[in-house]
Amino acid sequence: MQSVVEALKAQDYYKASGRIQEQMLKTITPTGETREHKMSEMDYSDIKIFAEEMDIALQLQNPLVQSLFAKNAATLVSLIRVINTESASGFKGSNGAGRQLDSLLLRAEQFQNPDPAIVAGGLPGRRASWIRPIAAADVAAAANFIERDYAFATAHGQDLLMADEEGIAILGFANTAAAPCVDAVQIRYLAQLYNIQNIDFEMANPFIGDAICELKQPLFVYPKESARVQVNYYQVGIDELRPIGLWVKMASNLRTLLTD
Numbered sequence: 581m582q583s584v585v586e587a588l589k590a591q592d593y594y595k596a597s598g599r600i601q602e603q604m605l606k607t608i609t610p611t612g613e614t615r616e617h618k619m620s621e622m623d624y625s626d627i628k629i630f631a632e633e634m635d636i637a638l639q640l641q642n643p644l645v646q647s648l649f650a651k652n653a654a655t656l657v658s659l660i661r662v663i664n665t666e667s668a669s670g671f672k673g674s675n676g677a678g679r680q681l682d683s684l685l686l687r688a689e690q691f692q693n694p695d696p697a698i699v700a701g702g703l704p705g706r707r708a709s710w711i712r713p714i715a716a717a718d719v720a721a722a723a724n725f726i727e728r729d730y731a732f733a734t735a736h737g738q739d740l741l742m743a744d745e746e747g748i749a750i751l752g753f754a755n756t757a758a759a760p761c762v763d764a765v766q767i768r769y770l771a772q773l774y775n776i777q778n779i780d781f782e783m784a785n786p787f788i789g790d791a792i793c794e795l796k797q798p799l800f801v802y803p804k805e806s807a808r809v810q811v812n813y814y815q816v817g818i819d820e821l822r823p824i825g826l827w828v829k830m831a832s833n834l835r836t837l838l839t840d
Contacts, residue, residue, distance in 0.1 A: 581643050584634040587653040594631055595624035605658050607800075610772040617802050619661035626671040627657055630683070633673045637685060644792045645824055648751040652798055656826060659747045662802050663828050667745045676831030679745070683828045686750070690827060694724040710822040714761040718813045722766065725821065726809035739768060739806035746833070748801045750809070750825040752794040755781040760791060761819040764812040767799055771806065774799070792824070799825075 588594040605617040631653070638646045649656070660671050664681060672680040684690075688707035695712065728738040742748065753765065760781035767774040774797070781791035801807045811821065827834075 587650040620665040682831040739808040746829040750799040757820040
C-alpha cells in the first residue's frame with residue numbers, strides 16, 4: 581500500500597528544500613465550463629510537512645482510506661496551493677498559527693446537523709456525531725447530508741460555501757452502521773448537479789469488514805466555491821454515513837473542537 585509521502589515522491593513533490601513555482605490549475609465544471617485557479621508559489625518543505633502529517637494521521641485508518649489519500653495526494657497539494665494564494669503564509673500544519681494553513685480529517689462537528697427536528701425549528705446546530713436516526717420522512721425524499729450552516733442562511737438546503745482561505749476535499753464515504761440506510765449519493769457543485777453514484781454499503785468490502793466506497797469523481801471545493809451533498813435513504817434505521825476527506829483552513833480557524 582502506497583503512503584502519501586511515497587505518492588508525492590513519485591510526483592517529485594517531496595523535497596527538503598526549494599520552491600515550487602506559481603502555476604494555474606484548470607478544472608472542468610459539470611456543464612463543461614473550464615475554470616482556472618491560481619496555485620501559489622510554495623516551499624517544498626511545506627508540502628513535506630503536509631505529507632508527513634497526513635501519513636501520521638492515517639496510520640490508524642483502514643488501508644482503503646489510506647489508499648484514497650495516497651491516490652489523490654497530488655490534487656490535495658494543488659488544493660492547498662490554491663488556498664495559499666489567498667493566505668500567502670504557507671502550510672505549517674500542526675505548528676501553524678494565524679494565517680498559516682493546516683488541515684483536518686473531516687469531523688462531524690464541522691458540519692451543520694440536517695436532522696428534520698433541527699430543520700423544523702430553523703435552528704443552527706452542529707452535528708454531535710455521524711450517527712443519524714433515519715425516519716420515514718427521510719426515506720420519502722432526498723435528504724441533505726452536507727449543507728450550509730443555518731446561521732448564515734435563511735433556510736436549510738443551501739450549498740456549503742467556502743471562505744476565501746479554505747477548501748474541502750471529499751474522496752469517498754464510509755458507513756459503519758450494522759444496517760446502512762443509504763444506497764446513493766448526489767453531489768451539487770457550483771449550483772450544478774455534479775455526480776450521482778450508487779453506494780451499496782451492504783456489498784462493499786464484505787471480506788474486510790468496513791463499508792467504504794470511493795467516489796468515482798472526487799469532490800474538490802476551492803475557495804469561494806460551493807457544494808452540497810444529498811443522499812437517498814431507502815429504509816428507516818440508524819445510519820452512520822461519514823465522508824472521507826480533508827478540510828484545509830487557516831490555522832487560527834482550526835484550533836477549537838467545535839470549529840466551523
